[in-house]
Amino acid sequence: MARATTTNRKIITTAAAWTIALIIFFPIYWTILTSFKTEAQAINDPPLFFNFDWTLENYAVVQERSDYMKFLWNSVIVAGGSTLLGILIAIPAAWSMAFVPSRRTKDILLWMLSTKMLPAVGVLYPISLIFVEFNLLDTRGGLIVVLMLINLPIIVWMLYTYFKEIPGEILEAARMDGATLKEELLYVLTPMAIPGIASTLLLNFILAWNEAFWTLNLTAANAAPLTAFIASYSSPEGLFFAKLSAASTMAIAPILILGWFSQKQLVRGLTFGAVK
Amino acid sequence: MATKASRSAARIMMAPAVVLLLGWMLVPLIMTLWFSFTKYLPLRGDSIERGLDWVGFTNYSRFLSSSSFWPSVQTTLIMVGGVLLITVVLGILLAMLLDQPIWGQGVVRILVIAPFFVMPTVSALVWKNMLMDPVNGIFAHLWRFFGAEPVAWLQDASLSSIIMIVSWQWLPFATLILLTAIQSLDSEQLEAAEMDGAPALKRFWFIVLPHLARAITIVILIQTIFLLSIFAEIFVTTGGAFGTRTLTYLIFQRVIDSQNIGLGSAGGVYAIILANIVAIFLMRIVGKNLDA
Numbered sequence: 291m292a293r294a295t296t297t298n299r300k301i302i303t304t305a306a307a308w309t310i311a312l313i314i315f316f317p318i319y320w321t322i323l324t325s326f327k328t329e330a331q332a333i334n335d336p337p338l339f340f341n342f343d344w345t346l347e348n349y350a351v352v353q354e355r356s357d358y359m360k361f362l363w364n365s366v367i368v369a370g371g372s373t374l375l376g377i378l379i380a381i382p383a384a385w386s387m388a389f390v391p392s393r394r395t396k397d398i399l400l401w402m403l404s405t406k407m408l409p410a411v412g413v414l415y416p417i418s419l420i421f422v423e424f425n426l427l428d429t430r431g432g433l434i435v436v437l438m439l440i441n442l443p444i445i446v447w448m449l450y451t452y453f454k455e456i457p458g459e460i461l462e463a464a465r466m467d468g469a470t471l472k473e474e475l476l477y478v479l480t481p482m483a484i485p486g487i488a489s490t491l492l493l494n495f496i497l498a499w500n501e502a503f504w505t506l507n508l509t510a511a512n513a514a515p516l517t518a519f520i521a522s523y524s525s526p527e528g529l530f531f532a533k534l535s536a537a538s539t540m541a542i543a544p545i546l547i548l549g550w551f552s553q554k555q556l557v558r559g560l561t562f563g564a565v566k
Numbered sequence: 567m568a569t570k571a572s573r574s575a576a577r578i579m580m581a582p583a584v585v586l587l588l589g590w591m592l593v594p595l596i597m598t599l600w601f602s603f604t605k606y607l608p609l610r611g612d613s614i615e616r617g618l619d620w621v622g623f624t625n626y627s628r629f630l631s632s633s634s635f636w637p638s639v640q641t642t643l644i645m646v647g648g649v650l651l652i653t654v655v656l657g658i659l660l661a662m663l664l665d666q667p668i669w670g671q672g673v674v675r676i677l678v679i680a681p682f683f684v685m686p687t688v689s690a691l692v693w694k695n696m697l698m699d700p701v702n703g704i705f706a707h708l709w710r711f712f713g714a715e716p717v718a719w720l721q722d723a724s725l726s727s728i729i730m731i732v733s734w735q736w737l738p739f740a741t742l743i744l745l746t747a748i749q750s751l752d753s754e755q756l757e758a759a760e761m762d763g764a765p766a767l768k769r770f771w772f773i774v775l776p777h778l779a780r781a782i783t784i785v786i787l788i789q790t791i792f793l794l795s796i797f798a799e800i801f802v803t804t805g806g807a808f809g810t811r812t813l814t815y816l817i818f819q820r821v822i823d824s825q826n827i828g829l830g831s832a833g834g835v836y837a838i839i840l841a842n843i844v845a846i847f848l849m850r851i852v853g854k855n856l857d858a
Contacts, residue, residue: 303666310660311677314737318680320704321692333702335710383583386576398584400849405591407845409795411817412834413594415601415827419614420593439590446583500685502798507822517798520687524694524802531702534695538688549683550676556739557746561784565743 318542325349325535332531348536358540361519365541367430368505368515369498372437373491376445379438381487384449389458399450402443410440410503421508428510436508437498445494448559452486489555492548499545516541595838602626602831609825618828625832629820637809638816641725645812646793648729649736650786656733657740657785658778662770664741665748682738686798693731694720694803724808732799736792740785747781748774780851787848794841813837 312319323339324332331342352358387395417436418427426432456479464478502517509518520541523534549556557565602625604618612618629635660678668674681689697704698719706716719727751774759769795814804810806819817837821830 300667300669303663304669307663307666307668307674308670310663311674314734315677315680317689317692317697317734318684320696321688324696335702335707337704337707379582379586382579386579390572390576392573392576396853398580400853402583402587403852404842404845404849405587407791407841407848408591408595409814409834409837409841411795411797411814411821412831412838413598414818414834415821415830416594416597419597439586442583442587496683500683502686503795506687506798506801517685517687520685520691521798521802523691524687531695534691538692542684542688545683545685546680549679553675553679553742556679556682557743560739561743561788565746565781565784 318546321535322539323535324532325539327532327535329530329532332535348532349540352533352537352540356519356522356537358519358537361514361516362540364430364513365499365515365517368433368437368513369495371430371434372441372498373445373494375434376438376442376494377449377487377491380442380445380449380490384446384453387446388450388453388456389461399447402446406440406443414507417504418508427508428512428514430513433505433508433513433515436504437501440501440504441494441497444497444559445490448490448493448555449486451558452490453483455486456482489552490559492552493555493559496545496549496552598831598834598838601827602835604828606827606831607825608827612827621828625828626835629829629832629836634811634816638811638813641809642794642812642814644725645729645732645796645810646790648726649732649793650789652729652733653736653740653789654782654785656737657744658782660737660741661744661748662774664745678741679738681734682736682742684735686735687802689735690731690799690802693727693734698727720803721808724804724810728799728803728810731803732793732796735799736789739789743785744778744781747778751777783851784848787844787851790844791841791848794837794844813840 325348326344326346327338327342328345328347331338334342387399421427421432424432426435460478460482461474464474469478499515500517502521505515505517506521509515520537523530523537601618603620603622605621605624606612606618664671664674664678684692695703700706700716700718700721703716703719705719709716717723756769756773759773764772796812797814797818800806800810800812800815806815811819813833814837817830817833820826820833
């Protein structure tokens with residue numbers, strides 16, 4: 291930067307930024323902290339920040355009482371399965387649109403995006419009917435397919451914008467040097483495409499993990515992922531703040547960590563390449 | 567260059583994605599359209615096998631004339647508008663702040679972005695109980711500390727409370743995108759303006775804001791699409807009570823709670839039309855970007 295920044299100014303901006311950031315982060319911090327308290331300490335007035343007896347009891351209780359691991363496993367399977375399936379279907383599509391574009395490529399891309407705009411509630415009943423008809427209600431398989439379909443447009447778009455950045459000249463050069471199609475795919479394209487595919491995987495895993503319309507409406511006991519597990523805490527009995535906190539912490543911890551790795555791809559993925 | 571063979575190969579490679587999305591879009595859409603013109607009350611024995619009675623546009627007019635329709639539209643508009651206003655204004659300010667030199671910028675960014683990764687059911691329940699509970703919530707503690715009477719947030723200020731929760735979830739998104747846009751601003755232009763004696767407010771108004779216009783539009787459009795279908799945050803907090811029934815939630819109640827599929831489907835068609843109006847604008851912008 292050409293402009294000399296005085297230390298004073300940096301101190302002020304730093305203080306302001308940290309204050310705001312901590313306020314924004316506070317609900318999460320508070321949840322994590324409360325998860326280590328006893329129920330009585332959780333609602334203590336004044337609120338306890340450090341001077342309480344740290345305990346892991348809530349985690350044990352939550353696991354024991356509501357079988358947290360089952361929901362976690364459902365979340366992993368459903369989010370992971372739908373993302374992988376989506377990627378498998380999207381790679382060839384994004385690939386051909388990026389490297390063999392036709393007049394209609396743009397229209398197809400925009401049309402795919404438009405399917406994402408369909409309000410879920412408008413098609414809730416038909417989808418439930420189809421689920422009942424094919425015995426998919428409350429199955430992980432059914433949920434995987436639905437989440438794959440709602441995220442497929444984003445997956446195709448993200449992959450398309452990444453593939454688009456791979457220079458076509460490199461492919462031609464490889465071809466001229468006598469690379470076969472298989473070698474071209476394996477040794478030239480794959481290494482260049484992997485970072486983009488990884489980012490797409492990451493972001494869509496997060497989106498699928500947090501999806502809370504279909505996961506709430508299409509599951510009951512068997513296939514319910516963490517979103518539904520947490521929703522079951524909305525009608526509590528007795529003291530439950532610490533347990534709610536423990537359950538919430540467990541539900542968001544994996545994704546917070548993954549999310550921090552994906553912040554750069556987030557912008558691109560969620561604006562469909564319109565902001566980079 | 568693309569040969570004829572590679573073109574047909576390309577078509578085959580695209581086929582699975584296109585066919586799946588086409589099915590995903592058309593099948594439920596056609597069913598919803600069909601139901602919306604019929605009397606379909608499964609609890610009273612109506613079923614597809616027995617044939618549904620065709621009632622024309624009755625459901626559409628009944629949905630519009632029901633006493634809960636206009637309030638739900640109003641609620642939807644206030645909620646979407648409120649969240650947009652808060653996230654865009656605060657997002658711009660926050661993005662400009664984070665663009666300044668700061669010690670520990672990486673950590674600050676992570677803290678600010680974090681709420682976006684919290685699943686909707688968790689953020690709604692955490693806010694509802696840990697922060698907004700009128701007896702044991704942090705806000706109640708804070709209010710009592712200052713000698714004020716604690717507020718029953720989700721009853722007495724229900725809509726504002728939900729706006730607050732949803733804004734907290736979406737502020738990171740707006741900030742992140744606006745920050746990305748600000749960082750692409752040519753700093754020499756700002757310095758030149760500063761040297762010419764333009765005050766900070768003018769620099770913001772005439773240089774920063776026009777530069778952000780596109781990013782702001784994108785934030786507004788994308789958020790609108792997601793906000794129009796907000797569900798979990800209402801589902802686990804108020805369940806649509808206390809004036810928080812949005813159009814989405816009203817349709818949900820018609821279909822699931824009262825099992826009036828025909829009426830709910832007509833509402834669904836209205837929601838689809840509404841979402842498409844927004845979508846058209848978004849597509850234009852995204853489409854323009856494809857050419858560039």
